[in-house]
Amino acid sequence: MTEKNRKIKQKKEVEQMLRSLYSGVSGMKNLQNKMDVVANNIANVNTTGFKSSRVLFQDVMSQTTAKAAAPGNGLGGTNARQIGLGVQTGAIDVNMAVGAPQTTGRSMDFYLSGPGYFMVRGAGNDANATVYYTRDGAFVRDSDGNVVNSNGMKLLADTLDTPVEFTDDFDAEQAFTVDNLEGLKPVNIPASLPGDETALYSAMTIDQNGLITAKYGNKVYVMGKLKVAAFNNPEGLEKVGGNNYIPTNNSGDVMVTNIGDRGTGQLNAGFLEMSNVDLATEFTDMIIANRAYQANSRSITTSDEMLQELINLKR
Structure with a gap:
């Protein structure tokens, strides 16, 4: 492998590491939105007529590394290869159900x-x-x-x-x-x-x-x-x-x-x-959001370690 090709490959690997970093960051940022909503629901559990909210997530656009191919020439079809680029908040819905x-x-x-x-x-x-x-x-x-x-x-x-x-x-x-x-x-x-x-x-x-x-x-x-x-x-x-x-x-x-x-x-x-906040649901959502936040932070630290190893290859 020539020096030029080695540098090109190293650049692509760095970009892939950065991609995983950004995905982890998007997960943490949007999970913070979920925690904000959950915390607000819990804070208003005794608020007269309060209506609880929930957060719905959506994936962000995906990067297509290979397009789908139709069957032909004796070969079967192949699906597209896509790598997701993170998560975004799709909606924050309000539960308008009548409270007790x-x-x-x-x-x-x-x-x-x-x-x-x-x-x-x-x-x-x-x-x-x-x-x-x-x-x-x-x-x-x-x-x-x-x-x-x-x-x-x-x-x-x-x-x-x-x-x-x-x-x-x-x-x-x-x-x-x-x-x-x-x-x-x-x-x-x-x-x-x-x-x-x-x-x-x-x-x-x-x-x-x-x-x-x-x-x-x-x-x-x-x-x-x-x-x-x-x-x-x-x-x-x-x-x-x-x-x-x-x-x-x-x-x-x-x-x-x-x-x-x-x-x-x-x-x-x-x-x-009374408010229609269900504390059991809110505490469950809080635990799930907390664990997901930890998992996203782990993906960031792991990507950082891999990026550091890639940088060390030059030494």
Whole structure:
């Protein structure tokens, strides 16, 4: 072998060693993504309405050293020879399955048994405020009578301008027909009945169909009806923190609907939705990711040793 051919061969061998190094590095980098997701799932095991995520991997492009050949001339066909160039993160999916209900005993805690979303309004005036969607049904009534979540965002519903005394023959379907975001308003339960300052507020309820009523004095008044949001692809929603989501191009447009329609489930007062994190699965994934990370680091150190031996051949 001539000196020139020896150098060419040595260069190819070095390139092959570097290829295995890069494959090991890609494995470690993407396994870190998996560990980040697993750790976040475990950290949010007690977060109300939290939806766990998972990481899916894909192979990177492969280097073809020999193409496939068809049978011919008395010989059988041969398959292509390809060497993979590592791994990449293909997707990070969100598991939107409904979590189990947890009893709280609070009348202002609500649990949706189906894949619907409460709608809350962020900061800003009515025209510019962003509407967020959440599975967190923990609400309180503030000093101004607004029904808000823990971040002060106002709960949206189909509300009446003037409360109506509740009777057995009250027709909620006829009274509440809003089916779009523009028609929804923040729920407000004032300290006294509008038009009668002597009738003071004492309690409010939202029944399983979303009908909002408040007690003033000895009478019960209808204040509005809670509507929920539905999406064609809930997994396409984007998490923005605070247990809130916003729509994306892949979630589909928001559909404002009555509770129970479009499979949104039933409203249950006195319960909150637990996270759907399965700790057994997360710990198993953590062990697998840890071992895979160690294996990839070993492939890097082994490739480094082989590369060092190749370099030493020149001495």
